[in-house]
Amino acid sequence: MNGNFETAPRKVNKTLIVGRHSLPGWTLRGHVEYVSAGPQPGGMFFAVPHGVHALRLGSHASASQNVSVRPGSLYALTFAATRTCAQDEALRIAVSPSLSAPADVAVRTLYSADTADTWAWGFRASSPVAQVTFSNPGLQEDAACGPLIDAVAIKELPTPYPTKDNLIKNDGFEIGPQVFKNSSVGVLLPPKQKDVTSPLPGWIIESLKAVRYIDAAHFSVPAGQYAVELVAGRESAIAQVIRTVPNRAYNLSYVVGDAKNGCHGSMLVEAFAANVTQKVPFESRGKGGFKASSLRFVAAGARTRVTFYSSYYHTKVTDGVSLCGPVLDQVKIVPLKL
Numbered sequence: 054m055n056g057n058f059e060t061a062p063r064k065v066n067k068t069l070i071v072g073r074h075s076l077p078g079w080t081l082r083g084h085v086e087y088v089s090a091g092p093q094p095g096g097m098f099f100a101v102p103h104g105v106h107a108l109r110l111g112s113h114a115s116a117s118q119n120v121s122v123r124p125g126s127l128y129a130l131t132f133a134a135t136r137t138c139a140q141d142e143a144l145r146i147a148v149s150p151s152l153s154a155p156a157d158v159a160v161r162t163l164y165s166a167d168t169a170d171t172w173a174w175g176f177r178a179s180s181p182v183a184q185v186t187f188s189n190p191g192l193q194e195d196a197a198c199g200p201l202i203d204a205v206a207i208k209e210l211p212t213p214y215p216t217k218d219n220l221i222k223n224d225g226f227e228i229g230p231q232v233f234k235n236s237s238v239g240v241l242l243p244p245k246q247k248d249v250t251s252p253l254p255g256w257i258i259e260s261l262k263a264v265r266y267i268d269a270a271h272f273s274v275p276a277g278q279y280a281v282e283l284v285a286g287r288e289s290a291i292a293q294v295i296r297t298v299p300n301r302a303y304n305l306s307y308v309v310g311d312a313k314n315g316c317h318g319s320m321l322v323e324a325f326a327a328n329v330t331q332k333v334p335f336e337s338r339g340k341g342g343f344k345a346s347s348l349r350f351v352a353a354g355a356r357t358r359v360t361f362y363s364s365y366y367h368t369k370v371t372d373g374v375s376l377c378g379p380v381l382d383q384v385k386i387v388p389l390k391l
Contacts, residue, residue, distance in 0.1 A: 054078035054118065056205035058106045062087055068109075076108075079118050082188075084111030088201065107203035109137055110144070114199070115188035120207055122178035127210045129230035129252035130176070130185065131240060135169035136160045138198035145190045152177040153250045157190060158243055160200045169203065172241045173230030173266065175210070175252035206231045213255045220295045220303075220386040221359070222255030225277045229253050229266050232279075237271040239282065248293065253281070260290040260362065267380070273313035273341025280382040282312050283322070283363040289378065290362035295386060297352035302389040305350065305359060308382045309335050310343025314369065316377035321364035326350040326386075327357050332364065335379055339370070343380065349389070359386065 055078035062075040068086040070076055076087070086109040108116055122128060136142040147155035153176035160170070176183075185207070189199050208231040213223040223229075230240050230252045242251070242265070246258040258264055262285035267274065274280045283289045297303065309322045320335040329350040335342075350357075363378045 058087070058108055058203060061106070076116070079116050081114070081116050083114030084199075085109070085114050085116060086111070086199075107133075107201045109199050109201050110187065110189035111199045112189060112191060115186055116202070117184055117186040119182050119184050121181060122183045123209065124178050124180055127175060127177050127212065127250065127254060129173045129208050129210055131171065131173045131204070131206045131208065131231040131233070132187070132202060133169045133171045133204040133236075134158065134160050135201050136198075137201055140198060142198065142200045143189070143191055144200045144202060145186075145188045146174045147186045147188070148176045148178075149184050149186070150179045151183055152179055156243060169201065169238075170241055171204070171233065171236055171238055172243060172263075173252040174243060175230075175246065175250045177250050204233060204236075206233070210252075210254050215295065218387065220297075220388075221293060221384045223253065224384050225382060226253065226256075226266070226279045226281050227277050228255075229279055232266065232268045234270070239268070239272065240266040242266055244288075253291070255293055257292045257294070258290075259292050259360070260285070260288050262288040262376075264289050264291055267312055273310065273343075273380070275308045275310050275343040275380065275382040277382070280312075280380050282380050283361065283378040284367075284376045285378070286363050286366040290360055291381070292358055292360040293384075294356050294358050297355060297357040298388070299352055299354050301391075302349060302351050303357075303386050304347055304389055305384075305386050306345065306347035307361070307384045308343050308345050309333050310380045310382070311335070311337035311339060311341060312377065312380050313339060313341030314377060315339055315371045316367050317370050318367055319365070320367065320379040322379050322381065323362055323364055324348060325358070325360040327353050337379070343382075345383075359384070
C-alpha cells in the first residue's frame, strides 16, 4: 500500500513527516522526510525514479508496513534507492518474522550513474503477516544526509524444479523479482544470497557485488523475457548446486551476449562445473548479439556446483562510470548417454 509514496502524509513540517502514522500505509520512526524530485537546498538534485515523491531516512530512522503473506512461501521485495550526499550510505531491509536475516544494501549509485538503483531482496515467510522494515543503520556526519527510498513492491515467487530435460532450476531466469514497467535500469540482486531465499529462485548470488536482472522490454535478452547481466567482473557471480550421479558425464550449455545498453568491448564469461572450466569470449558492440557455448564434465559426487562470472570489468561508454557486463541466459544441464 502506497509503495511509491505518492499518497502524501497527513502532516508535515516543511519536509519532515510529523507523526508515526501520518504517512498512509506506513509506520515511521525517527527523522523521516517526504521529498520531491528535483533541485534541493545546498545544490543537491534528487532523482526520484518512480513518480514525484520519495522518503529520506535520517540516522537510525525507519519506515515499516505489515503485509499479508503465505507461510513457507518465497517473496521478493523490489525497491529503488539512492543516496542524497556524496558520502556512502546504506539501507537496511528486514522482515519479521521470516527465515531471512536482515541485510544492508550499500547505496552508492555504483551501478546507475544517472538515476537510483533498483534492488530486490528475497525472504521466506514464516507467519501469515510479515512486517517489512526499511531503515538507515548509519549515523551520518551531516544531518541532511540519508538514503532515499521509493517504489516498494512485493511479489510471491513460485518454486522452480529441475526436469528430466534440464537439471537446472529456473534455467532461463524467467522466475524473478518484480520489474517495474517504467524502469530501464533493471533490478540489482544483492550479493551473498542463498538459494533458499534468493530473489532469483534456484540461484545463489555468491559474489561480493550484485548481479543485474534485466527484462526484454528494456534490454537485449537472448530468449524469453528475462536474463542476468554480470556487472562487476569476478566480484559478480551466480551459482547453482544440482543433483548428479558420481562419475556420470553431463553437458552444460548456456548463452552469453550483451544487453544492448552501451556496454562495449571484449567480454569473457567463465563457467565452472565440477573440475572443468570454460572461458567464452564475446566481442560486444553494444548491439545486443549473443552466442551459445557448451562444455562436458564428469560429476565427482552427488552434488555439483555450477558457477558463472565475468572475467573483466566493464563500464558503459555513455558515462564511463556505470558498471555493466555480459548477459547470461538459457543455462541447461543434461546427462549424457552411457
